Amino acid sequence: MPTPRQISVTVNGTVYESTVEPRLTLADFLRHELALPGTHVGCEHGVCGACTVLWNGRAVRSCIMLAVQTDGTEITTVEGLSKDGELNAIQQAFVEEHGLQCGFCTPGFLMTITEMLDRNPDPSDEEIYDYLGGQICRCTGYQSILAAVRNAIEKKKAAS
Ligand code: FES
Ligand code: FES
Known part of the structure; x- marks a missing residue:
């Protein structure tokens, strides 16, 4: 039996x-040890993107990290x-553009879009497609997600 390890993580x-x-x-650490079930687990082998979180600001798949x-x-x-119960610009844009149906993929999309807009605040549609190519949604057909990203970009521009 491997020896348990002590970790300190923010x-x-x-x-x-x-x-x-x-x-x-x-x-599993986030969901079961810290009681943060918003990170969803789908494929469990790094393919669907539902489990994406930011690790020191980088989008990573938490199902294939330890x-x-x-x-x-x-x-x-x-x-x-x-923050304080208020949805941020990206979350609000998803609501307004109906960027989700069942919502299973949504946490992964939100985290990946967060990283994308941190790196590139005004991406083209091609760049958005490229960035989100690793996120799988079985419901929306992606057009409403693209509309939500464009909406979020406009919200962020207006706020800056
Ligand atoms: S659960 Fe599908 S990539 Fe992690
Ligand atoms: S909204 Fe259902 S999988 Fe994306």
């Missing part, structure tokens, strides 16, 4: 000290996007 601004099994995935890898780092999950 998630959505809160520092957590935990003892974890070396094989525990980051997704919790021990996050020792001393910062994670943002979908629960960390809203």
Whole structure:
């Protein structure tokens, strides 16, 4: 039996000290140890993107990362996007443009779009398609998601 490891990780601004099994995935750590179920688990092998979180600002698939890898780092999950109960610009744009149906894929899209707009605040449609190419949605047909991204870009421009 592998020896459990002590980790210290900041998630959505809160520092957590935990003892974890070396094989525990980051997704399971977030969902089951920290009670943050907003990170969804679909394929469990890095394909669908539902489990995407930000790791030191980079979008990563938490189903194929281990919790021990996050020792001393910062994670943002979908629960960390809203502030004081207010949806942020990207979340609000998804509501306005009906960028979701069942919502299973939505946390992954929101986190990936967050990273994309941090890196490139005004991407072309081609760049958006390219960036979101690894996120799978079975419901929306993607056009409403693209509309939500464009809406979020306009909201962010208006706020800056
Ligand atoms: S659940 Fe992680 S990529 Fe699908
Ligand atoms: S809204 Fe259902 S999978 Fe995307």
